[in-house]
Amino acid sequence: MTDDANRQLRLAIYALLIAVSVGTIIGRISQMTANHGKHPFMSANDRSRWATIRSLVDYGTFAIDDVIVDRRWDSIDKVYHEGADGKRHYYSSKPPLMAVMLAGEYWAIKNTMGLTLGGYPFYVARIMLVITNVGLLLAMFASLVSMVERYGRSDWGRIFVIASAAFGTFLTTFAITLNNHLVSAAAAMIAFDFALRIWIDGRRESWLFFGAGFAAAFSAANDLPALSLLGLLGLALLIKCPAKTLIAGVPGALLVAIASFGTTYWAHGSWKPPYAHRSDGPAIAQLDADVAGDAASQLNDAKVPEIVRSKFAEQGITLSETPELQVREEDDRWVLDDPVVDRRWALQKVDEVIEIRTWDRWYDYADTYWREGVKKGVDLGEPSRLVYAFHMLVGHHGVFSLTPIWILSVVGGVMLLRSEDRQWREAAILVATLTVVCVVFYVFRPLKDRNYGGVTSGFRWLFWLIPLWLMMLRPAADWCAERRWARWLAAVLLGLSAASAAYPALNPWTHPWMYRYLEYLGWL
Template sequence: MTDANRQLRLAIYVLLIAVSVGTIIGRIGQMSANHGKHPFMSANDRSRWATIRSLVDYGTFAIDDVIADRRWDSIDKVYHEGADGKRHYYSSKPPLMAVMLAGEYWVIKHGLGLSLGSYPFYVGRIMLVITNVGLLLVMFASLVSMVERYGKSDWGRIFIITSAAFGTFLTTFAITLNNHLVSAAATMVAIDFGLRIWIDGRRESWLFFGAGLASAFAAANDLPALSLLGLLGLALLLKAPMKTLVFGVPGALIVAAASFGTTYWAHGSWKPPYAHRSDGPAIAQLDANVAGEAASELNEAKVPAVVRETFAAQGINLSETPELQVREAGDRWVLDDAIVDRRWALQKVGDVIEIRTWDSWYDYADTYWRDGVKKGVDLGEPSRLVYAFNMLVGNYGVFSLTPIWILAVVGGVMLLRSDDRQWRDVTIMIGTLTIVCVLFYIFRPLKDRNYGGVCSGFRWLFWLIPLWLVMLRPAADWCAERRWARWLAALLLLISAVSAAYPALNPWVHPWIYRYQEYLGWI
């Protein structure tokens, strides 16, 4: 009877996953974003596609040639000096994912003769099916393995798989190129391997290597997942020090080398683009005896002779017509020389004026990210209390949009109160990761409190979804024994599925709760 039940469960899993995947493939086939010109739905995914196309079609990370067609342009870009000494536009997204997908595009272009420039719909759809559906299948396979190992009831196991197939935003975002699905898939594999070691007591070397590789890959694609790498790594180090050091650490180092290596390859810097938001080092200064007179001319948008002489002493001969911008009169100026193709900041510090190299990559002529240009949610939420409310139970709320996670909280409490110390440890780790991640975003500066921009859910927490699915198990098994609880769980899943399905053809829209508040005039 047990074997028969298991075979029936597996058949149901296959059916649920097939329906979910089939629906996703159908939605990918219906894409007609960007006024029907390209199957790319937002600035976020266009930025990634631009890099993929530029790498294969033009042999460079610079996306100037691609975004010359404005339909390919994106606000998610930076502007800085490249290896050729000239300034170029680059995607602001970490390049590791783009490099990997460029290999996929290269095979499609040379194998099928289809290019993103000429056949964006065909190539885009082919790559989304291969990449995103492939990631989902990996996730589902790991989740099925976990529910079969640790689930106590047929109903509970099927409920968890149904939740994963229809009740989370991971399937919503499977029709667009994004890093969150990549990170979530890696997180699912990492926790699967970690539980095999921690709960099941297994010690195969490949499990440690895989856990290190997967958790590092999650972090490389979604920076807050660095906390998973740290906590899971510490747990495995305590459980099996030698195995973790000999096999787990090398797995993580491979990803770290790939991540930092592609960043340096793309930008000539070990730091990712988002870390370049301030001035570079000072290369010269105007002493106090000339700074005052120079400041007066700079305030009139003129380049003083003493400034030209100071640059010349550094081997930099400014052209006759550099552009001078007064950012803060008497305090800060920006010098941009289109002929020399470089930019500098002039900053008053005490009685002197420092000339600094330019390292603010998001600050360029047509940038969207400058104060006074940004709009809507990108302005940031002034109140941290309101931000926390909306993140958790408001218009972008984790629990209001997808209330199945209420059951994950219940499941976590049940595990904490159980006699199983190993599962208590796992629950503490997942709870800690969730709380740390939530607090991280609540206490971000104003400009970063923007709910992840225009999107259908609080996407910065999506990488945690596999961990929350693990926490569903005890609550689902408890509900399986009570009819009223099963109906309640089904209702929570229905609401979650509706939220996930609302943006079926474009996840880069506001959630339905936000839209309804707009309709009521509250926003």
């Protein structure tokens, strides 16, 4: 068979694999939404995003108060802070860029088909998930096909990589729900594709640099750890071709940065994302040592001293007669909440004085889930960093235990590191560095953040790396192609990975099969 005939056959097999994968996902989207009764949303995570999309189009605001009046639309993934109107409102805690983009899609559906998320949530959600998630997967598959065709060395190896992408990763699992990880992974795939064209193929077209910068920044804007990809890839391209990187690559990244920070400020009136608002704001007044002691005694009795009222008056704020006062004795701190003024402040004892500070703890509100003593289950965090690393890599949420095809990616990466091709060695070093940096970053997060991503079917905070791991899989797949036993071993690893990815077929926001089994055994 000629090379051209071989290529045409490979493309036909790719198309068949992708069609089966996409068709299965569309079927699951339809079945998933039909099985959830009164709303088509599967978790607090995606419901938080849907609430913003609906509020933007139906109410013209980022505040989700009017949406979550219907408790079926409520979510624990929200923050509470003062808005542009001077009143406090609930907002999604998710970065708003993705919601703004999808609000445009919802607006088009609403104004062309007459369907609203409030009136027809099942229909609108199905349409948007197919357009958005299937569209992202197709873009990702197209980029991957281009790369395996350019760099693959065997028919079997190329087909194995595409089959792994179609069935063996959690990206297809999460394609039935609205989430940022698929968006980030698709962008990372395209950024890596463009970068390899520059780095390996020696191409120097400006649009490749612009596209690599734009896609890497977009990946980071949707999944913060991917900021490491933007940094390392940008540095690599800057070394390779400084002029084109600065002239074309940097502007591509800046466009995304402007959109990301701009939508954050538009939504919240702050350049900082919601998760950065977890402490008190700046001090606006101070009770000196000579009055602080008496004031502290009254505050501990849940009384607002006159000296405190006078300090607020100096700031042009008149407190109501009966503001609410919460005593936080564990850290010499008091929370003053005035529902009439609709503002909140923190009073903090610092040495011998008491500072009155603006409120900047957006996750601390009346019915918050995120306060200590309220969180439960996996959200409490894993006390042992060693245990956390174990379960992240080879345990109940393990990258290698749930999807063992990545063992072949490690083998492929080692093969590239030992190869004589310097450019591929450098590509493998980049992927290995990104992986190690992200794993170490999460292992050394504080206790409250060591939670495996909440109730989820895989360690989702590493999903954006999947496109890079797929390209590291390629040399190992080509090596297996020459050995019958290795092909069978690779097929078994892919089968196990596909089983893990298929286990939460109708809701990826569930624990993995291994976690459930360990629970059944009583080990968790």
